[in-house]
Amino acid sequence: MTAQSKTGQPTTRRLMTGNAAAAWGARLADIDYIPAFPITPQTEIIEALSRWVGEGALDARMTMMESEHSMITAAGAAAATGVRVFTATSSQGLLYGMEMLYTVAGWRAPFVLVNVSRGLAAPITLEPDHNDIMAARDSGFLQIHCATAQEVLDQMLIAYRLGEDARVRLPVIVNLDGFYLSFTREPVDLPEKQAVDAFLPPFDPGPTRFRAGKPVSQAVAVLGGAPYSYFRYEVELAARAALPVYDEAAGDFADRFGRRHDAVEAYRSEDAEVVFVMIGSFATKAKEAVDRLRDAGTAAGLVRPVLLRPFPEAKLRAALIGKKAVVVIDQNLSIGKGGVLHGEIASALYGHTGAPGALLSFIGGLGGRDIGADEFFEMARLAAEAAESGEIPPPRLLYTGNELREMRKLQAIAHVEHAEAGEAS
Amino acid sequence: MNEHFERMKDLPSTHLLGAGTALCAGCGGLEAVKEVYDVLGANTVFVNAAGCMTLMSVYPFTPFRGSWLYTAMASAPAGAQGVRDALDVLKAKGRMTEEEDLEVVVLTGDGSAYGMGLSATSGAIDRGLDFIYLCYDNEGYGNTGQQTSGGTPHAAHTATNQTQAGVLGWKKDLFAIWTANKPAYAATVIGGEPLDLARKIDKAKSIEGPRMIIALAPCPTGWGYEPQHSVEIAKLAVKTGIWPLKEYENGKVTHTRVPHPRTPVEEYLKLQGRFAHLFEPERNEAAIAEIQGHVDAYWETVDAEG
Numbered sequence: 223m224t225a226q227s228k229t230g231q232p233t234t235r236r237l238m239t240g241n242a243a244a245a246w247g248a249r250l251a252d253i254d255y256i257p258a259f260p261i262t263p264q265t266e267i268i269e270a271l272s273r274w275v276g277e278g279a280l281d282a283r284m285t286m287m288e289s290e291h292s293m294i295t296a297a298g299a300a301a302a303t304g305v306r307v308f309t310a311t312s313s314q315g316l317l318y319g320m321e322m323l324y325t326v327a328g329w330r331a332p333f334v335l336v337n338v339s340r341g342l343a344a345p346i347t348l349e350p351d352h353n354d355i356m357a358a359r360d361s362g363f364l365q366i367h368c369a370t371a372q373e374v375l376d377q378m379l380i381a382y383r384l385g386e387d388a389r390v391r392l393p394v395i396v397n398l399d400g401f402y403l404s405f406t407r408e409p410v411d412l413p414e415k416q417a418v419d420a421f422l423p424p425f426d427p428g429p430t431r432f433r434a435g436k437p438v439s440q441a442v443a444v445l446g447g448a449p450y451s452y453f454r455y456e457v458e459l460a461a462r463a464a465l466p467v468y469d470e471a472a473g474d475f476a477d478r479f480g481r482r483h484d485a486v487e488a489y490r491s492e493d494a495e496v497v498f499v500m501i502g503s504f505a506t507k508a509k510e511a512v513d514r515l516r517d518a519g520t521a522a523g524l525v526r527p528v529l530l531r532p533f534p535e536a537k538l539r540a541a542l543i544g545k546k547a548v549v550v551i552d553q554n555l556s557i558g559k560g561g562v563l564h565g566e567i568a569s570a571l572y573g574h575t576g577a578p579g580a581l582l583s584f585i586g587g588l589g590g591r592d593i594g595a596d597e598f599f600e601m602a603r604l605a606a607e608a609a610e611s612g613e614i615p616p617p618r619l620l621y622t623g624n625e626l627r628e629m630r631k632l633q634a635i636a637h638v639e640h641a642e643a644g645e646a647s
Numbered sequence: 648m649n650e651h652f653e654r655m656k657d658l659p660s661t662h663l664l665g666a667g668t669a670l671c672a673g674c675g676g677l678e679a680v681k682e683v684y685d686v687l688g689a690n691t692v693f694v695n696a697a698g699c700m701t702l703m704s705v706y707p708f709t710p711f712r713g714s715w716l717y718t719a720m721a722s723a724p725a726g727a728q729g730v731r732d733a734l735d736v737l738k739a740k741g742r743m744t745e746e747e748d749l750e751v752v753v754l755t756g757d758g759s760a761y762g763m764g765l766s767a768t769s770g771a772i773d774r775g776l777d778f779i780y781l782c783y784d785n786e787g788y789g790n791t792g793q794q795t796s797g798g799t800p801h802a803a804h805t806a807t808n809q810t811q812a813g814v815l816g817w818k819k820d821l822f823a824i825w826t827a828n829k830p831a832y833a834a835t836v837i838g839g840e841p842l843d844l845a846r847k848i849d850k851a852k853s854i855e856g857p858r859m860i861i862a863l864a865p866c867p868t869g870w871g872y873e874p875q876h877s878v879e880i881a882k883l884a885v886k887t888g889i890w891p892l893k894e895y896e897n898g899k900v901t902h903t904r905v906p907h908p909r910t911p912v913e914e915y916l917k918l919q920g921r922f923a924h925l926f927e928p929e930r931n932e933a934a935i936a937e938i939q940g941h942v943d944a945y946w947e948t949v950d951a952e953g
Contacts, residue, residue, distance in 0.1 A: 440717075
């Protein structure tokens with residue numbers, strides 16, 4: 223089906239999964255090279271790309287690597303040689319490649335890596351949460367967190383433009399949640415190739431590339447803290463520079479394609495008293511809850527950081543200052559501390575005039591666990607209560623009585639099986 | 648006979664590698680890299696794994712006239728894959744000329760090559776990567792003070808094994824691991840035999856595909872001897888038969904030097920502090936005989952094939 227977008231650009235609307243949207247984003251970005259390694263729930267992406275390369279629809283080279291550690295090394299090395307690179311992983315794979323995430327970010331070799339978020343072992347699971355992507359938080363990769371399949375496709379294009387910008391030159395992770403987004407079909411507007419080409423010019427590696435007769439040394443060792451700090455600070459400054467570059471790219475994207483992707487999404491939060499803060503596709507559950515809470519008379523809203531690195535601190539502060547209560551729902555768990563996002567939001571607000579009196583922390587959605595509407599209502603109630611009393615409850619791990627009862631049943635079965643096995647031997 | 652390197656005077660007289668690196672005096676690895684580089688030429692990109700040679704390029708200096716990319720300890724062959732693939736893509740898409748192309752060379756120590764880097768190396772061989780894999784083998788984690796690696800020989804003392812017996816295991820046969828998977832080329836070399844080395848590098852240069860060169864790298868600090876003895880020890884490694892010089896090509900292994908008669912291994916062992924416990928306070932005849940037996944058994948298989 224062909225339609226006209228708001229800006230008059232012809233587009234094609236198709237039903238596709240989040241994974242397919244990621245693959246389409248890579249295809250439209252004219253990638254040159256795909257070092258790949260399979261892992262659920264990401265594999266569909268590299269299979270789609272492989273099919274297109276085979277059919278000749280995508281002029282790229284795909285190389286199957288033997289691990290994610292090697293995959294990220296090859297991705298960085300190819301980007302450092304001057305081609306546009308795409309790769310994708312998930313969960314255990316992202317952690318297996320963790321050494322190289324830090325390393326290639328330091329090379330200032332821009333490319334895009336899609337991470338399809340999935341909980342980490344142990345216990346081993348396939349379903350989503352954000353502990354994998356949070357582990358990459360400090361690596362030097364920029365991070366964009368998507369909530370819909372359309373965002374995945376659009377953010378792929380913005381990510382290349384952002385990472386390759388001469389003021390930035392850093393690799394970018396585009397994150398989407400496994401299953402809920404990776405395997406869910408949604409209508410997606412596919413932009414025209416010519417329009418994408420106008421938005422995203424070919425990768426210009428500048429002088430940092432390997433060619434005969436033009437020797438360069440990349441990623442050399444340093445001796446001492448001063449040169450080390452210099453290069454690390456340069457990465458930090460580049461990441462900070464990415465904040466306005468992102469706004470610029472997202473603004474241009476909106477002008478060309480009619481879809482805005484602000485660094486921080488604010489949903490009905492302007493006049494809200496209680497605001498939820500969440501990232502990723504589970505934030506769509508919060509949107510639904512916000513609507514229901516408003517129907518029930520509570521002025522609720524949602525603030526969703528789309529860009530997590532660089533951290534859009536000023537935008538978050540602007541969105542949250544003056545609210546009575548803020549509820550941060552972390553789909554991750556920093557063991558022994560609690561939610562990672564909660565601490566980040568606190569650091570953005572602390573000491574600022576008008577900072578919300580109540581900042582509450584909840585952990586939910588681990589390993590794909592649902593967050594129910596009743597839980598959003600309960601969190602909003604506790605937040606309003608805390609704002610009123612000034613007493614902030616300790617971080618809470620969301621779990622219902624029913625879930626605990628079901629867990630007890632599983633344990634009872636395990637005990638019976640164990641006992642029977644013992645009798646048999 | 649290699650037409651380029653028939654006699655010592657055929658060896659390159661201009662040297663490409665700059666001086667003044669942070670490497671130790673008498674480093675057998677540096678000697679091998681210098682000789683290899685002279686034959687390969689400056690149109691190379693060295694993709695380095697963590698090890699002694701990582702300290703060759705320290706900001707803002709490099710001794711290389713060509714290019715350099717430091718990766719990590721485990722994944723230099725994957726870095727080579729990324730560079731090679733990118734160069735091929737650029738050529739195929741007309742964004743780079745054939746003249747701008749580079750020889751991609753992994754530069755690794757034995758610590759990575761015999762251990763942590765094996766997975767990435769194996770992957771590169773599976774994929775038929777067009778690269779040269781150059782291992783300077785100083786038989787231990789040299790850069791960190793000579794701890795035991797997969798390349799450490801039997802009975803040696805290392806910084807992590809000071810027992811009377813020394814290291815119990817036997818040096819892993821990396822050459823056999825490679826050749827079992829039919830690479831385009833594989834060879835053992837040593838800096839102390841520069842003509843043999845130059846011929847092999849010259850041959851490797853003319854072939855496409857995965858090519859492996861292991862250079863035994865006598866190491867004064869790690870092996871416990873004075874730097875001036877590096878060449879003597881290298882020559883003894885060959886004469887005793889401890890380090891067989893050989894090459895693999897078209898499915899066949901050929902020995903390029905067959906020492907006759909072989910010097911007893913103790914002549915090699917006794918010069919090195921790492922084997923001193925086999926001689927002092929009293930000779931460990933059994934251990935020396937065991938090592939000699941291993942070497943003899945190897946050469947018996949060579950003679951049988953020969």
